[in-house]
Amino acid sequence: MFANDPELRRDDGYSYRVGKPGDHQLAAGTLALQYDVTTNALKARLAERGPELAKATGIALYLTGGTALSDGDLAALQGVHRDLGPGNLTRLYVYNLRSIQGGRECTPTSGLPCAGQQARGGKFPYLWHNGWWDTWVKQLVLDDLAAVPDGAFSNHNFSEVSLRGARSIGVMAFGHAPYAKLDVLYLPSVDTIAHDAFRRNQYLVKVNLPNATAVDDFAFDDASRLQYFTAPQLRRLGRNALNDSHELVSVNLPELEYLGINCFDLNHKLIGLRLPALTEMDKNAVTNFANLRWVHAPRLTTVWHNAITNNAQLTTVVIPAVTRLGPGAIRGNPALTAVHLGPTPPGQEADVFTGSPMATVYHSGDPGAWATFKASGNPGLAIRPRP
Structure with a gap:
């Protein structure tokens, strides 16, 4: 299965280079924009392109002047659907983005609207607030991102994610997404995945981690539709990492040295x-x-x-x-x-x-x-x- 399935055998690597409009093959209907991050005025720039955005199905943003977005610019991008009302947008590409804001943990004392809200199961970790909870984005491409910080996309609703350059995935980075239709996860550059990173992503079917060496506790806990998991360089699979993987049919772990507490449990197919x-x-x-x-x-x-x-x-x-x-x-x-x-x-x-x-x-x-x-x-x- 792993040798024959193109999604599971894929290992094409990634090398960052500065991109500009025209460098990438984008889906039809995508509006490509170049943006100087030093202006800190993305909301205004997007408003200027309102008529075009109303017809578009995606945005491809090419950063200049830096490799990160300010908090205000990130919020403007996340909230395009609220500010401008374009009803057809689902795809977001951001190129030359090397770092992104993490989430804020919804602890009882956080002062956030989500204070005290927890993900079900495991150790019931708190959710993380990040601005993506009710966003318009369903297909997310951040291939130049070097690392995904803690809680960055917790409680997301993505159906596709491309992170070809990311080398680490933080705590609860994508944790708690029981309704997100994300079914295939391919992370070609990732070395480490932190605890609870993809817990309760219940529509995952295939996971391909060609270069990961460590997957921490509860990382894929309650991925209840997961069928295939391949990580040919993985050395350590943590506690409850694949717990409640009811549909798991096969794993490919040829270099695994440590199998954690309660790692596999309640499996019906393997x-x-x-x-x-x-x-x-x-x-x-x-x-x-x-x-x-x-x-x-x-x-x-x-x-x-x-x-x-x-x-x-x-x-x-x-x-x-x-x-x-x-x-x-x-x-x-x-x-x-x-x-x-x-x-x-x-x-x-x-x-x-x-x-x-x-x-x-x-x-x-x-x-x-x-x-x-x-x-x-x-x-x-x-x-x-x-x-």
């Missing part, structure tokens, strides 16, 4: 989990999969508390490098028939195999080294050399 570089699986990382059949993690050394548990259809676990099995590490898998370990018996804590009565433990070591090994929590399980 059948196999191949994690060839994984070394540490944290607590409850792979739990409550309805159709998971196998887990293959040949370099995994540490499996923490209840890491692979309550998976009704799971039959095979391959972890030949494991040295430590935490409490209940493989418990509650009633269909489990084969656990493939390595040459040396791992250390075990309590109840590792409790509730997995059908399992046979296979090893690749000397029979003498395994002669006294008993499966914790289920000492009657067969221990056999690998066939």
